[in-house]
Amino acid sequence: MKKQLMITLLVGLCAFSSLNLNAVTIQDGVSLELATFRSANITDVSYSLSFTVPDQLAKPVSFHETLTFVWAGDEDLQIDFQGRPDQLDNVITVNGHELATDLRHEHIIIPHVSLSPGKNQVTISGRSGDKALNRHEDYLYTLFVPDHARSAFPCFDQPDLKARFSLSLALPDGWVSISNDTQKPIPTYLFSFTAGRFQLQTAMRDGRNITALYRETDSLKVAQLPIVFDQVALSLRWMEEYTGIPYPFEKYDFVVLPGYQFGGMEHPGCIQFTDWEIFLGPHPTPDEEMTRLNLIAHETSHMWFGDLVTMRWFNDVWTKEVFANFMADKISREQFPDVNHDLAFIKAHYPLSMNTDRTRGTHPIQQPLDNLNKAGLLYGNIIYHKAPIMMRKLEQEKGAEALQQGLRSYLTRYAYGNATWDDLIAELDKFAPEHSAQSFSNVWVKQKGLPTITIDGTDTRDGSLEIRQHDSYGRSLVWKQGFDVSFANENGISKSTAVYMETAQTYVEGINGMTPILNSNGEGYGHFVIDPRTRPFLAEGWRTMPDDMTRYAAVLNLYENYHLSTITANTLVEILLNYLSHEKNELVASTTASCLGNLTPRLEALQRATAERRMFDMMQSHSLQSVRQTLLRQLSLKATTPDVVDSLYGVWQDHRSTLLNNRDYMRMAYHLAIMLPERWQEILGTERTYLKTDDERKEFDFISRACNPDEMVQQQLFNDLLKVENRRVEPWARTMLALLNDPTREPLSNRYLVPGLDILEEIQRTGDIFFPGYWLSSLLEGHSSEGARQAVSGWIEAHPMLPAALMNKLLENAYWLLDRKD
Ligand SMILES: [Zn+2]
Numbered sequence: 001m002k003k004q005l006m007i008t009l010l011v012g013l014c015a016f017s018s019l020n021l022n023a024v025t026i027q028d029g030v031s032l033e034l035a036t037f038r039s040a041n042i043t044d045v046s047y048s049l050s051f052t053v054p055d056q057l058a059k060p061v062s063f064h065e066t067l068t069f070v071w072a073g074d075e076d077l078q079i080d081f082q083g084r085p086d087q088l089d090n091v092i093t094v095n096g097h098e099l100a101t102d103l104r105h106e107h108i109i110i111p112h113v114s115l116s117p118g119k120n121q122v123t124i125s126g127r128s129g130d131k132a133l134n135r136h137e138d139y140l141y142t143l144f145v146p147d148h149a150r151s152a153f154p155c156f157d158q159p160d161l162k163a164r165f166s167l168s169l170a171l172p173d174g175w176v177s178i179s180n181d182t183q184k185p186i187p188t189y190l191f192s193f194t195a196g197r198f199q200l201q202t203a204m205r206d207g208r209n210i211t212a213l214y215r216e217t218d219s220l221k222v223a224q225l226p227i228v229f230d231q232v233a234l235s236l237r238w239m240e241e242y243t244g245i246p247y248p249f250e251k252y253d254f255v256v257l258p259g260y261q262f263g264g265m266e267h268p269g270c271i272q273f274t275d276w277e278i279f280l281g282p283h284p285t286p287d288e289e290m291t292r293l294n295l296i297a298h299e300t301s302h303m304w305f306g307d308l309v310t311m312r313w314f315n316d317v318w319t320k321e322v323f324a325n326f327m328a329d330k331i332s333r334e335q336f337p338d339v340n341h342d343l344a345f346i347k348a349h350y351p352l353s354m355n356t357d358r359t360r361g362t363h364p365i366q367q368p369l370d371n372l373n374k375a376g377l378l379y380g381n382i383i384y385h386k387a388p389i390m391m392r393k394l395e396q397e398k399g400a401e402a403l404q405q406g407l408r409s410y411l412t413r414y415a416y417g418n419a420t421w422d423d424l425i426a427e428l429d430k431f432a433p434e435h436s437a438q439s440f441s442n443v444w445v446k447q448k449g450l451p452t453i454t455i456d457g458t459d460t461r462d463g464s465l466e467i468r469q470h471d472s473y474g475r476s477l478v479w480k481q482g483f484d485v486s487f488a489n490e491n492g493i494s495k496s497t498a499v500y501m502e503t504a505q506t507y508v509e510g511i512n513g514m515t516p517i518l519n520s521n522g523e524g525y526g527h528f529v530i531d532p533r534t535r536p537f538l539a540e541g542w543r544t545m546p547d548d549m550t551r552y553a554a555v556l557n558l559y560e561n562y563h564l565s566t567i568t569a570n571t572l573v574e575i576l577l578n579y580l581s582h583e584k585n586e587l588v589a590s591t592t593a594s595c596l597g598n599l600t601p602r603l604e605a606l607q608r609a610t611a612e613r614r615m616f617d618m619m620q621s622h623s624l625q626s627v628r629q630t631l632l633r634q635l636s637l638k639a640t641t642p643d644v645v646d647s648l649y650g651v652w653q654d655h656r657s658t659l660l661n662n663r664d665y666m667r668m669a670y671h672l673a674i675m676l677p678e679r680w681q682e683i684l685g686t687e688r689t690y691l692k693t694d695d696e697r698k699e700f701d702f703i704s705r706a707c708n709p710d711e712m713v714q715q716q717l718f719n720d721l722l723k724v725e726n727r728r729v730e731p732w733a734r735t736m737l738a739l740l741n742d743p744t745r746e747p748l749s750n751r752y753l754v755p756g757l758d759i760l761e762e763i764q765r766t767g768d769i770f771f772p773g774y775w776l777s778s779l780l781e782g783h784s785s786e787g788a789r790q791a792v793s794g795w796i797e798a799h800p801m802l803p804a805a806l807m808n809k810l811l812e813n814a815y816w817l818l819d820r821k822d
Contacts, residue, residue, distance in 0.1 A: 023075050026105050029373030030080055030147055032313065035158040041073035042156065044119075045163035049153060051128065053195060055172035057135055060087075060127035063153045067122045071115050078107035079122070080150035080157040088126035088154075095120055108154055128152040131766070139175075139196020139215070141257060141272060143265060146314050146375035146769060149188035158372065159187040160312045160418040171195050178213060178253050180269035185416050187310055192267035194255045201225055205233035208247075214256040214275070217693055221279035228254075228278060231293050231335070235300035238331045244408050248308040248415070252300075258695045259729050261768045263295050266302030266324075273299070281661030285626045286336075286586055290344065293335050294328045301327035309411055312418040314375040318365055319421050322387035323407075325349075326395075329388065343549050343587050345392070346522050350556060351591065353385035357450050358527070358563055360819065361812030364448045365390060366421060367805065376769030377805035380812070389525055390444040393481050397440050402432035421445065443477050451479045451526040452564075453501075455518050464507040465516055467499060469526075478504050483524030486550070487514035488537055493545060496520060522553030530561045539575050548585045555579075555588065559595050563820075569602040573611050580627065581618060589627045597634030601743065601784075602820070609641040616644050619659075629659040636660070636668035640744060645675045652683075655690060665690060666700060670735075673707035674742050680707050702732045706739035711748060714740055718752050722759055724766045730774065738778035746785045753779065753791040757799075757810070764806060772806065776813035783817050792817060 024037045048066040071077070081088065085103045092101050094114040101124075102109045110122065132148035134141045142152060150157040162185035169177050179193035180186070198213040203226065210229055216222055232254070236247055249268040260274035277295050280288050305327070306320030329348070333341045356362055365387050367378055395403050406428035410419065413427065421441070428437040449472060456466035467485070471477045482500040485508050486493045497508050510516065515537050519528040530538060542554045558575065561567045576592050576599075583589040593615075600611045612635065619631040632651070639645055651657055652668050660668065669687035673680040684704045691697050706717055718740050720726045727733040737756070741749045756779040764772045780792065792814050802810070811818075 024078065026078060026107060026109070027371075028106050029371040030150070030157050031371045032369070034078060035160070035313065035372070037073070037075075038078075038156055038158065039160045042069050042071060042161060044068075044070040045156060045161050046165070047153075047155065047163055047191075048166045050168040050170070051153075051193075052170040053140065053172065053175070057137055060130070061133060061135070061140075061152075062125070062127050064125045065123065065153050067124070067154070069120055069156075070118055071120050072117065073115075074112055076112050077110040077115060079110065079124075079154045080106060080147075081108050081154040082106045082131075082148075082151045083126075083129045087129065088124065093121075093123040095122075106150070124154050126154075136196070139194070139198065141194040141196075141255065142192045143261065143272070143768070144191060145189040145265060146317070147189070147372035149191060155188050157188045159189060159310050159314065162187050162310070162416065162418070165191050167193060169193065169195055176200060176213065178211065178255065178270045180249075180267050182250060182269060184249055184268070186268060186307065190267050190307060190310075192265075192270055192272070194257075194270060194272065198255070203229040205229055206237065208233070208236075208252065211253040212256065213253070214279075215258055215695065216256065216275060216279050218279070220282060224279055228292075228296065231296045232300060234335060235297040235331050236303075238297075238334065239301055239304055239327065242327065242330070242404065243304050243411055245304065245308070245411055245415070248303060252303075254299075259699065259731055261730055261770065264299040266299045266306055268303055268307045271299050276663060281663075283625075283658050283661075285590075285629060286339070287590065287626065290332055290336055290339065293332055294348075297328035297331035298324045301331075304411055308416060309414040310418050312420050313369065314372055314378065315367060315369040316421050317375065317378055318383040318387050319424065321383050322365075322391050325384065325388040326391045340548055340587065343522075343552055345388075346549075346552065346556070347587050347591055349385040349388050350522070350525065351559075351594075352381045353389055353525075354450075354560065354563075356381035356812050357386060357448075358560075359812045359815040361808040361810065361815070362448050363805070363808050365445045373765070374803060374805060376764065376767075377772065377803070377809060379769050380773060380809070387445075393444065393525070394437060394440055396482060397480060398428065398432050398435045398437060402435070403428065405431045406437075440480060443479055447475065447477055449473050449477075451477075452529060453518060453524065453526050454529045455485070455516055455531050463510050463512075465510045467501070467506050467508065467518070469501060469504045476504070478502070479526065481524060483519045484521040486517045486520035487511045488517055488541060488545075489514050490541060492541070493517075493520070493547075493550070517554075519557060520550050520553055522549055522556060527560055527564055528557050529564060530557065530566055535567075543579050543582055548588055551583070551585070552588045552591065555592050555595065562599070569599045570604075570607055573599050573603060573607070577611065577614050577618075581622070583627070584624065586624060586626045589622075589624055590630045593627055593630040593634065597630075597638060601638060601640075609644075612639050612641040612644045616647055625659070632657070632659045633664055636664065637671055639671075640675065645672070648672065649676065653686075662690065662692065662696070666696075670704060670707055670739055671742075673704070674709075674739065674744060677709035680709060683707075699729075699732055702729070703735050703739070706736045714745075714748075715751070718755075722755060724762070727763075727767065727771075730768060730771050734771075734774045734778040737775065738782065741779055741782040743782040743784065746783060747787050749782065750785065750787045750791055753783070753788060754795055757792070757795045760802070760806060760810070773809050773813065776809055780813050780817055789817055 024034050046068050050064045052062045088101045090101055091098045094110055129151040131151040132142055132144050134143060147157045149155050164185055165181045167179050167181040175195050176198055177193055177195035198215055200213055202209055202211045210232055212225055240246055251269045253269060254271040254273060256273050256275050256278050258275045263277055264273045277292055301324040305323035311317055311319055329345055365382055369375060410424050410427040425437045425441055451469040452472055454468050469478055480502055484496045485499055486496040499506055499508060515533050517534055538554055538558060545551055558572060562572050576596050580592045600608055615631050615635055619628050622628050636648055639648060649672055652672055669683050673683045691700055721733055721737055763775045
């Protein structure tokens, strides 16, 4: 009875508070308006949380929470909770008084009269949504970035309200757990716990205990853990030295997870890693080894960049990513001294950045964000790959020492707090101010796109050549940067000149009778148009150039010129095949092989048959294992020429190739089952016998259904993917979607395009941050028909109001379909 009375009273209060004219709008998500209001009025936040995890998946996880904070506002307060009203108990407690729970537009509303100036305490109980809990039968892990904590418990889900967390977990028998309940303040997106049936291993490195949780059962893989511990320790030492700041959190533990959505996530004290990047197969390539260190170093760098100093709002999410990548690249240099790191850097970032930057879907590194529920759309190649290129060029502009001093000053000044990119720029320009980070940032960070760079075809009268930058969006921007121009004849390169472009034009001295080659060291970022005089040399002469970087740059420049339509796919495939047979450098060769993998599906059937056969033969004969491996992987996913498919079937039947790991064989089986529909059941049945773990078998049983040649079954599977519960394990869902849209299934698969695009906004709402991009690439990549082109461009025309960031993702992923009509 008492509670009933309270509810009646509260209805009156709510009606009153809605008259408050200054009130922050109550709307879904976490708006910038709400976040700005709260960070101005709330301090000293702490969460005391307990979760009860039932032993059955069907039953919800329940929570009990005590939230305390210091309040300076005079309005109603919104606490974020994304869920149904029936997930919350009917009553909450505010400063000891019971109130009826009032959930509106994903916020629990606390009337201002219930709050006091100064310290307040709110207790709330209820059931967590499963969205960010990643629940499996015998384990779960939380992943709250960017704004999913509010689906698990009520909170202030914004990065600049850092809080202290204490956590207790009631778990099924036999489960273990780790979390980051910490005395250091962290934002909600970094709070995390993992619990379940895991193996546990602890190691001591540099006087620090590091614990790993994992589910891997293959002893050869588990035996790689000491390497991981070493690399964690190395990364920590390196970061402490570079920043001058000791590791800022109490402990460093990590979890290795199967079917994980990302490469890793930097929750301090309980970092998460995806299993296949940590536990490598029996014959890892040098690339895979370096990718692993890079991942570990990336997440470790985040302990300083992102966790110690956090962006104020998610529009600056890229600042933490750019420094994690920048540091990871530096750390890799120490660990792999024999590798050509300048080349490795260019290989890691330039092609991926260009993949987005050359499309109509590109955007500036820094993008506006009005609501955190759209934060996921900011992530992509521009943040992960263009930003590191920008950073390296900024380091060249300012000098390495001035940059390091600026970063130390920034980390110290904003420790355990928040800062914007502009705060950082201001800190950097305290050192070497004559090289302004701000004017550099105004082009590279705040504007989209890349320059087109040409060299004047004729020598000017005084013998110098004119190099010109052109902004294809007509804004006359100049991207300050340096690169080499070399001069070659049939005997090779005789001279290289370093050019630093500070204005739209610059001049280099020409050499009579020699061919000028733009961007011969590959450092330049943009479209370097191949001069007609340079073409014969690039087609033939550069094969013999001794410098690895020069040959790599030639591959990239040629590939970019295919995208500029100055060279055809057919000509380029011919050049690259001839070239690849002679290449001895792993990094150059594997990129060449990847370019071939992208280009061969663009060829006419006859040319494609010849190219695939040559690739298969080279796969058997090339002297470099990594080339044989890349070629076999490419072919095993994409080859369509009947005799090549037959040869691949032989490789698969044998199942003993050291070039492929279990996962490669799984994917190969999917492709062969689609290419050889009369044998699909035999192929999948046999492949299943090779799988080693239950997790692998579950994944395989889910995905392999898409190989069924029955068109009704395919349609049903696609319809299932439209329901959120069937996309719960996102890597499985996107692999299945890609198989349903396999190129060989056109035009039938065109029927998925419109419904697949129609749920794009729902995909963005319900999925993890990378999922909209993955969904689009899986849906669109297999299509090249006129019917598909019309369906997709018709859909784009019919949806002019699609949020800009989502439209960009679509245009980026539709590039091959809409913008490459060769
Ligand atoms: Zn990161």
